[in-house]
Amino acid sequence: MTGGSSRARACQPRPPTGPAELPRAGAILAEAGERGHAVEEFFARLKEHKLVQWLLGYAAVAVALIPVLDIVAAQFGWPESLRRGITLVLIMGFFVVLVLAWYHGERGAQKMPRSEKLILVGLIVVSGVLLWRLAPPAQQAMAVDSSAANPVDAKAIAAKPPAKNSIAVMPFADLSVAQDQALFSAGMAEEILNALTRVKSLRVLGRSSSFQFQGKDIPPQIVGQQLGVAHVLTGSVRKQGNELRITVELVRTSDGVQQWSNQYDGNLADVFRLQDACARDVASELDITLSDAGARRLVDKVTDNSQAYAKFIEAQELVTKRVGDSLPRAIALLDEATGLDPRFARAWSTLAVAYAVLPQYRNADWQTSWLASDQAAQHALALNPNDADAYAALSYNQFSQRHYSSMVEPMRRALELAPENSAVSYWASNELAAMGRTRDAETRLDAALANDPANPLLLFYKSMLRWREGDQAGALDFIHRSGTADSPFGELMLGYYDAAHGDKEGAKRNFASSAARMGSKIPEQELQLIYLGTFGTVSQRQMALKIVGAHTDDEWAPTLLLQLGAAGRSFDLYEHGHSGLSDAYLNWLWQPEPWSRKARQDVAFQGFAQRLGMVDYWKRNGWPDLCKPAPGAGQNAFTCR
Numbered sequence: 001m002t003g004g005s006s007r008a009r010a011c012q013p014r015p016p017t018g019p020a021e022l023p024r025a026g027a028i029l030a031e032a033g034e035r036g037h038a039v040e041e042f043f044a045r046l047k048e049h050k051l052v053q054w055l056l057g058y059a060a061v062a063v064a065l066i067p068v069l070d071i072v073a074a075q076f077g078w079p080e081s082l083r084r085g086i087t088l089v090l091i092m093g094f095f096v097v098l099v100l101a102w103y104h105g106e107r108g109a110q111k112m113p114r115s116e117k118l119i120l121v122g123l124i125v126v127s128g129v130l131l132w133r134l135a136p137p138a139q140q141a142m143a144v145d146s147s148a149a150n151p152v153d154a155k156a157i158a159a160k161p162p163a164k165n166s167i168a169v170m171p172f173a174d175l176s177v178a179q180d181q182a183l184f185s186a187g188m189a190e191e192i193l194n195a196l197t198r199v200k201s202l203r204v205l206g207r208s209s210s211f212q213f214q215g216k217d218i219p220p221q222i223v224g225q226q227l228g229v230a231h232v233l234t235g236s237v238r239k240q241g242n243e244l245r246i247t248v249e250l251v252r253t254s255d256g257v258q259q260w261s262n263q264y265d266g267n268l269a270d271v272f273r274l275q276d277a278c279a280r281d282v283a284s285e286l287d288i289t290l291s292d293a294g295a296r297r298l299v300d301k302v303t304d305n306s307q308a309y310a311k312f313i314e315a316q317e318l319v320t321k322r323v324g325d326s327l328p329r330a331i332a333l334l335d336e337a338t339g340l341d342p343r344f345a346r347a348w349s350t351l352a353v354a355y356a357v358l359p360q361y362r363n364a365d366w367q368t369s370w371l372a373s374d375q376a377a378q379h380a381l382a383l384n385p386n387d388a389d390a391y392a393a394l395s396y397n398q399f400s401q402r403h404y405s406s407m408v409e410p411m412r413r414a415l416e417l418a419p420e421n422s423a424v425s426y427w428a429s430n431e432l433a434a435m436g437r438t439r440d441a442e443t444r445l446d447a448a449l450a451n452d453p454a455n456p457l458l459l460f461y462k463s464m465l466r467w468r469e470g471d472q473a474g475a476l477d478f479i480h481r482s483g484t485a486d487s488p489f490g491e492l493m494l495g496y497y498d499a500a501h502g503d504k505e506g507a508k509r510n511f512a513s514s515a516a517r518m519g520s521k522i523p524e525q526e527l528q529l530i531y532l533g534t535f536g537t538v539s540q541r542q543m544a545l546k547i548v549g550a551h552t553d554d555e556w557a558p559t560l561l562l563q564l565g566a567a568g569r570s571f572d573l574y575e576h577g578h579s580g581l582s583d584a585y586l587n588w589l590w591q592p593e594p595w596s597r598k599a600r601q602d603v604a605f606q607g608f609a610q611r612l613g614m615v616d617y618w619k620r621n622g623w624p625d626l627c628k629p630a631p632g633a634g635q636n637a638f639t640c641r
Contacts, residue, residue, distance in 0.1 A: 062090045162253070165286055166203040166229040168210040169193040172246075173236040185237035186214070187313030188246065188275070192233070195279035195298040197420065201288055205229055206422045206452025207320070224253020227454065231259070233282060242268040242306065248278055250285055260285045268306035275299045303347070308340035312347045319354045322361050330354050338379075345387055348380035352393035353423075356400070363519075370397045388418035392427050399431050404617040407431055422452040429461065434586035435617060436624025438468050456482040460489050467496060468590060488517035496593070499535060508532045518584075520556040522547075534563045534595070541565070553577075559585050567599040571608040590626060600626060600640035610636050 172189040174182045189211075196204045205227055213223060220232050235248035249261040262281055264274040276299035283290060283298075290298075303309050311333045318330035334351040338344055355373035358364045373393050380390035395411035398404075411431060414424045425448030433441035442465045449458050459482030467475035476497060484490040495510035511534075512527035520527065526547050533544025541564060548560045552573060561570035562585075574585055589599060599605060609615050615636045618624065627640040 058093065062093065065090065162224060162228045162230040163203050164230055165201055165288060166205070167196065167231045167233055167282070167286075168205040168223060168227050168229045169196065169233045170223075170235070171211050171214040172234075175236045175238040175245075177240060181237060181239045183314040183317045184239060184310060186211070186317050188237050188271075189235065190316065191275050191299070191313070192235075192248075192278055192282075195275055196282060198298050199279070199283050199288055199290065202283065202286065203229070204451075206448075206455060208422070208455035208457070209452050212454055212456075220251040220253050220256045229253060231286070239268075244268055244271065244274065246274055246278060248282075250282060268310060271306065271309060272299050272301045303337075303341045303344045305341040305344070308337040308344055308347065311337040311340070312344065312350065315347075315354075316350055319350060322357065327354055327358050327361055331358070343383055345380045345383035346389075348376050348383065349387045349390040349393065352377035352380060353389055356393045356396045359400075366400070370400055373397050386417055388414045388421055388424055391417065392421075392424045395431070396427050399434070402612055404435065404613045405620055408617075408621055419447070420451050422448040422455055422458060426458060426461065433461075433465065433590070435614065435621075436590045436626060437622060438465055438590060438625050440622070441465060442469075454481075456484055458482075460484045460487075460493075463493055464587070467493065468592060470592060472497065472500065488514045491517070495531075496591075499593070504532065504535055507535065515556050515560075518556075521554050522551045522556065526551075530560055530564070559588055562588055562599055563593075563595050565595050565598060567602040568604040570599070571602075571604050575608060575611065590624065597641070605640070606637065609638075 169189050169192060172185040174180075174185040176185075190207055193204060193207060193210070196202060209227055220234075223232050224230065230253055232251050232253060233248055234251065235246060238245040238247075244266055246264040247261070248264075250259045251257065252259050260281075262278070264278055266274050276297060279298045280290070303312070315330040315333035315337065318326040318333070331351065331354050334347050334354065337347040338351065341347070352373045355369045355376060358369045359366045374397050377390040377393045377397075380387045384390075391410040391414035395407045395409075395414060398407035398410070411424075411428050414421075415428055418424050425444055429441045429445040429448065432438075432444060442462070445458060445462055445465065449455070449462065452458060459478050463475045463478035463482065466478060475493060479485055479490050479493050482490070485494065491510040491514035495507050495514060498504075498506035498510060508528045508531040511531040512524050515522070515527050516524045522530070529540075530544040530547055533541040536544075544564055545561075545566060548557055548564065551557055555577075558570045558574035558577065561567075561573060589596060615638070618627070618638075619636075623629065623638070624640075627638050630637040630639045
């Protein structure tokens with residue numbers, strides 16, 4: 001427009017010359033008139049192309065779509081980041097509509113200029129990048145975990161209207177003068193939670209889901225929304241010597257209104273009576289009639305020694321945390337508790353659990369730990385034949401020592417005694433998964449998630465099982481929900497994801513960091529070279545094999561050889577060595593990656609599985625999803641895919 005006007009002026013006769021100011025003033029006026037004409041033309045084009053109408057129409061559609069998206073997202077459990085990404089794309093759509101209206105607001109067929117094409121392509125690319133960055137659980141695959149494939153979904157559960165009789169018990173605050181009773185206070189909350197699980201018509205959320213809010217000032221409405229419960233129980237503990245005060249509040253999550261509160265005073269010797277009274281009062285306030293069994297007692301008196309119980313309460317919290325030196329501290333406290341009261345069955349079974357998992361988190365002698373765990377479990381069962389934790393520990397010890405058929409009966413008994421215990425269900429799922437029974441493992445894990453939908457460990461394991469089933473988007477979604485993306489377990493899954501999507505640098509970095517953080521003594525720089533050999537050139541693989549060959553005493557060496565395609569050497573090293581990574585190694589055999597498939601189909605796997613007792617387990621309890629017997633090829637022969 002400006003260029004055309006300039007040419008028109010050049011063809012016009014020049015005005016007569018006058019004083020110097022006149023031509024300059026005339027030029028300014030002409031320029032101003034030109035600008036005014038351009039503005040008028042701009043607004044005329046806006047009106048002509050109905051730009052405002054286009055934008056208002058799009059805005060109306062976008063605003064109407066947002067609540068619809070929220071409903072769909074809640075129904076299918078879409079991650080929040082995906083919803084944000086879609087909303088942002090809708091916002092970017094305003095600019096797309098702006099370009100289209102500017103060029104195509106007029107009626108009739110119109111040619112799309114190159115500039116418009118470039119602008120539209122640029123906007124689409126920007127929208128795609130934003131959606132990529134803002135939907136990290138699914139990342140490149142924008143698919144979400146389907147409810148049909150994954151019956152238990154933490155966010156889907158939370159999206160449903162909570163059951164009337166549902167409750168989450170929050171960790172109790174420590175109001176002691178010295179502020180040194182945090183473990184005891186949290187333990188008291190867990191004991192009341194356990195008591196409430198005995199109320200048959202009450203849905204009580206698992207400890208891990210409830211305790212994730214510890215130390216956070218989260219409104220009850222948000223807690224209720226995220227956990228899918230109608231009530232939360234908050235409280236505090238004030239302990240001074242043997243004197244004890246427990247204060248609790250029952251809050252409705254629908255409106256955050258305090259429905260009821262009470263205070264319980266006594267001393268440490270009265271602790272079981274106080275816990276029982278509190279649990280009963282909560283049930284009463286929820287208008288729940290206790291069964292005959294519940295009417296008698298919701299809290300058992302597990303010891304007559306109040307000091308032993310105080311140490312047990314603290315130790316139980318430390319066993320659950322499993323970070324830093326928490327397990328050795330827990331074992332020391334439990335040793336004191338059983339010393340004060342040798343007939344304290346729950347202290348013995350908790351000690352059995354602590355020793356069973358110790359080698360996974362600390363540098364500890366495997367055989368010594370398993371023996372100590374077995375002895376503690378037998379002590380517990382001699383005192384209480386119905387202790388589920390003791391049976392679960394015995395089963396896990398048999399599994400860790402590769403006595404696969406022997407692990408079945410104690411785990412069956414543990415599940416029979418405590419079907420809603422998420423820790424027991426997790427161990428059962430872990431054992432099934434290690435034996436290649438992925439679908440059975442996921443069914444068992446889903447049962448645990450139904451009671452404890454925000455448990456980070458359960459969600460991580462769910463991600464691994466989803467990966468096995470080929471659901472990459474679901475696997476990443478569960479990783480991010482679990483909050484373990486920056487943990488060694490999360491790094492492992494992210495390494496798989498990177499490798500599957502061609503990011504070799506990301507894969508080797510995540511794999512190496514995961515192995516180093518989970519106990520490998522091989523320098524991390526060498527671990528990166530090893531993992532590069534997994535999907536690198538022939539020479540890189542040879543270098544990786546050489547590095548592993550210099551570290552055959554490392555507990556990760558069999559797994560590294562497996563991933564490098566040296567299945568025979570891996571089987572031999574694992575069979576004749578021993579470590580606490582039994583479950584980890586066996587789980588690697590059932591991955592969908594090419595090197596896992598190659599290992600399963602290797603002729604050496606037949607003898608390896610038979611000698612370790614895996615074939616005997618399969619024949620007694622069920623074959624893995626990826627293997628089946630080979631009739632006519634021998635009594636123990638089988639084929640795998």
